[in-house]
Amino acid sequence: DIQMTQSPSSLSASVGDRVSFTCRASLSIGTYLNWYQQKPGKAPKLLIYGASNLQSGVPSRFSGSGSGTDFTLTISSLQPEDFASYFCQQSHAFPHTFGLGTKLQIK
Amino acid sequence: EVQMVESGGGLVQPGGSLRLSCSASGFILSDYAMSWVRQAPGKGLEWVSIISGGGGTTYYADSVKGRFTISRDTSDKTLYLQMNSLRLEDTAIYYCARDRVAYLASGSYYVEWGQGALVTVSS
Numbered sequence: 001d002i003q004m005t006q007s008p009s010s011l012s013a014s015v016g017d018r019v020s021f022t023c024r025a026s027l028s029i030g031t032y033l034n035w036y037q038q039k040p041g042k043a044p045k046l047l048i049y050g051a052s053n054l055q056s057g058v059p060s061r062f063s064g065s066g067s068g069t070d071f072t073l074t075i076s077s078l079q080p081e082d083f084a085s086y087f088c089q090q091s092h093a094f095p096h097t098f099g100l101g102t103k104l105q106i107k
Numbered sequence: 108e109v110q111m112v113e114s115g116g117g118l119v120q121p122g123g124s125l126r127l128s129c130s131a132s133g134f135i136l137s138d139y140a141m142s143w144v145r146q147a148p149g150k151g152l153e154w155v156s157i158i159s160g161g162g163g164t165t166y167y168a169d170s171v172k173g174r175f176t177i178s179r180d181t182s183d184k185t186l187y188l189q190m191n192s193l194r195l196e197d198t199a200i201y202y203c204a205r206d207r208v209a210y211l212a213s214g215s216y217y218v219e220w221g222q223g224a225l226v227t228v229s230s
Contacts, residue, residue: 001169034216036152043202043220044144044152050214087152091215094166096142098152 002026002090006099012107017078021102023071023088032092035064035073038101039084047086048073078104109133109219111186111203116224123193127224129186129203137161137181140206142217143188145199145226155201156188160209171197193228200225 003026013019023033031051036044046055048064051071061076075082083106088099115127129141143155156167156177165177176189186203201224204217 030213032213036217038152043222044217045220046216046218049216055218089152089154089216092213094157094211095168096154096157096215098144098154100151 001095002029002093002097004088004090004097004099006086006088006102008102009100010103010105012105013078014107015078015080018074018076019078019104020072020074021086021104023066023073023099025069025071025090025092028068029090029092031067032090033064033066033071034089034091035062036087036089037082037084038087044087109205111205111219111221113201113203113221113224116201116226118227118229119193120230121193121195121228123228124189124191125193125226127188127190127201127203127226129188129221131184131186131205134205135181136179136184136186138209140209140211140215141177141179141186142204142206143177143186143201144204144217144220145197145201146223147196147199150199153199157206157211157215158186159211164211166211190226193226195228198226198228 005024033051035048038044087101142157158177174192203221205219
């Protein structure tokens with residue numbers, strides 16, 4: 001199975017900050033990488049698919065980049081509603097594994 | 108409006124069985140592959156299983172292979188997850204999620220999710 005490693009596991013930041021999270025695959029997955037946001041008690045929400053494609057309705061402050069094994073999710077200017085957990089998922093090969101997530105907390 | 112509602116969760120003893128249902132509305136079930144994703148309390152997401160739109164192809168995570176069975180009934184618009192030989196580590200919220208297309212391929216992602224059903228395995 002393809003292992004997905006996310007870093008950091010948690011991050012503290014302030015409103016207005018620019019933050020980035022990374023996701024590394026254990027082997028090359030091309031651009032078959034998705035990013036989800038999850039808030040407590042809620043289902044995940046798709047932010048980015050195909051490594052860099054912004055899902056409809058997602059604010060443009062979110063962006064994704066990368067290919068192969070290394071990927072990045074960037075939030076250009078944090079808003080209060082962005083404090084949540086973020087998960088990457090590879091869809092290159094089954095099982096479509098998720099990373100363990102990055103929890104973004106208010107500083 | 109697309110809606111997916113899970114049901115069938117609850118408390119079960121180790122070694123027991125449970126069947127989860129995901130009732131779909133607002134779209135044609137056979138037009139999409141469907142998945143189950145779970146989340147243990149305070150933990151991350153774990154991909155569990157997927158079934159193609161036609162129902163003929165399935166995949167499972169190694170952690171559930173041989174114990175869980177995914178199926179669908181397009182006539183009653185319901186996705187199922189039959190869970191047998193349940194273990195303590197199967198305790199989680201189980202989400203059903205809709206893929207972007209009917210066939211199973213690289214590049215899938217989940218836009219639509221249910222609200223989740225809690226399964227607790229405990230003696």
